[in-house]
Amino acid sequence: MSRYRKWGWGLGIATVTAVTAYGLASWQANAAPAPPTPSAAANAQPRVSDPKPVAEPVSGKGSDGLTTSEVEKARTLALTPELTSGAQNVAGEAGPEYLSAEVDFENAGRQAELYFYDYKTDKLIKQVVDLKTGKLAKSFSAAGMQPPASERESAVALDLLLADPQSADFKEAFQKATGKQFAGKDGLVATAHIYKAKPADKGASQCGKSRCVQLIVKTADGHFINVPGLIIDLSGRKIARLT
Numbered sequence: 001m002s003r004y005r006k007w008g009w010g011l012g013i014a015t016v017t018a019v020t021a022y023g024l025a026s027w028q029a030n031a032a033p034a035p036p037t038p039s040a041a042a043n044a045q046p047r048v049s050d051p052k053p054v055a056e057p058v059s060g061k062g063s064d065g066l067t068t069s070e071v072e073k074a075r076t077l078a079l080t081p082e083l084t085s086g087a088q089n090v091a092g093e094a095g096p097e098y099l100s101a102e103v104d105f106e107n108a109g110r111q112a113e114l115y116f117y118d119y120k121t122d123k124l125i126k127q128v129v130d131l132k133t134g135k136l137a138k139s140f141s142a143a144g145m146q147p148p149a150s151e152r153e154s155a156v157a158l159d160l161l162l163a164d165p166q167s168a169d170f171k172e173a174f175q176k177a178t179g180k181q182f183a184g185k186d187g188l189v190a191t192a193h194i195y196k197a198k199p200a201d202k203g204a205s206q207c208g209k210s211r212c213v214q215l216i217v218k219t220a221d222g223h224f225i226n227v228p229g230l231i232i233d234l235s236g237r238k239i240a241r242l243t
Contacts, residue, residue, distance in 0.1 A: 063105050066112055070131055071101045074112035077136055078127035087118035087125070090156045090234055096125055099150050104128065111137060115147060122210055122235050149192035149213050157213050157232040158190040164239040169227050170217070177223040187220030195231050202243045203231075210235035 066074070075098065087096035096116035104111040110132050116125040124145040128138040149157070161167050162185060171182040192213035197205045204212060211234045217225045231240040 061110075063103060066101055066103050070112060073134075074101055074114055074129040074131065077129045077134060078114045078116070080136065083116075083125070083127075086120070087116070088120040090117075090119060090153050092119070092237075097150065097153065099147055117147075117211060119211070119235055144209060146194045146196065146208065146211060149194060153211075153213065153234060154190045154192035154215070157192045157215055157234060158185060158188065158217065160232050160234070160237060161215060161230065161239060166230060166239045166241060169230060170225065173225045173227055174219065177225055178219055178221060189218045191216050191218070192232070204233070204240040204242055206236070207231060207233065207240070212240070 079095065084095045087094070089095055089097040096118045099115040099117055101112055101114045104113050109130065112129045112131055114127045114129065116127065117123075118125055118141070121141075121143070123141045123143050124147065126138075126140040127136060128140075129135070130137045161170060174180075174182045192215055195204065195212045195214045196208035197212075201207075206212070213232050213234060214228060214230075215226070215232065219225065229242045231242060233240050
């Protein structure tokens with residue numbers, strides 16, 4: 001089942017082989033031992049196989065996962081002129097932020113479901129593309145729905161954090177973990193986790209309506225750094241501190 005479908009768009013959205021042993025023991029007791037013969041495996045020369053990679057098909061069938069070509073085609077079809085000009089991505093540029101794509105398992109044909117986030121309206125957008133006809137079949141949007149963050153959103157969140165004075169907390173945690181002073185983001189890998197405000201939250205009550213994340217950052221030498229009190233508000237492009 002689609003990992004997004006659970007949100008309820010409400011819009012039409014081993015083998016065992018039996019071997020008989022009868023008379024086997026008697027035969028073994030009376031039969032003369034056969035002279036040893038060289039093993040085929042012993043005479044076989046070792047060989048190293050070099051299989052050629054199998055090329056990815058252009059298109060899949062039925063409920064097969066989307067191929068790279070299908071995703072590229074679907075993204076092009078999903079980005080209508082209206083969506084491109086009216087929405088905004090995580091970097092503040094024209095066009096929605098692409099999140100993910102998956103095959104529509106409930107459709108008898110071959111359709112792709114693509115998810116985008118519009119930072120201008122803080123809405124999740126779902127575009128359904130019919131890969132056989134090459135047309136946009138359906139389009140939905142909804143506020144308050146926050147699917148997992150993309151790699152680019154994680155990278156932007158890290159940039160926003162490091163550019164803020166409150167990043168001193170992160171840099172201090174970096175020094176404690178690595179024994180080195182923070183000298184830049186080279187070698188850092190950030191993973192963003194969606195943050196939704198809890199009833200008692202102070203300082204990040206907008207999160208959930210706005211797109212907010214917490215970061216876990218892996219350093220080049222394998223340490224993981226987490227500063228749970230800092231929330232990156234990607235919609236407002238600011239750092240919120242939980243109090």
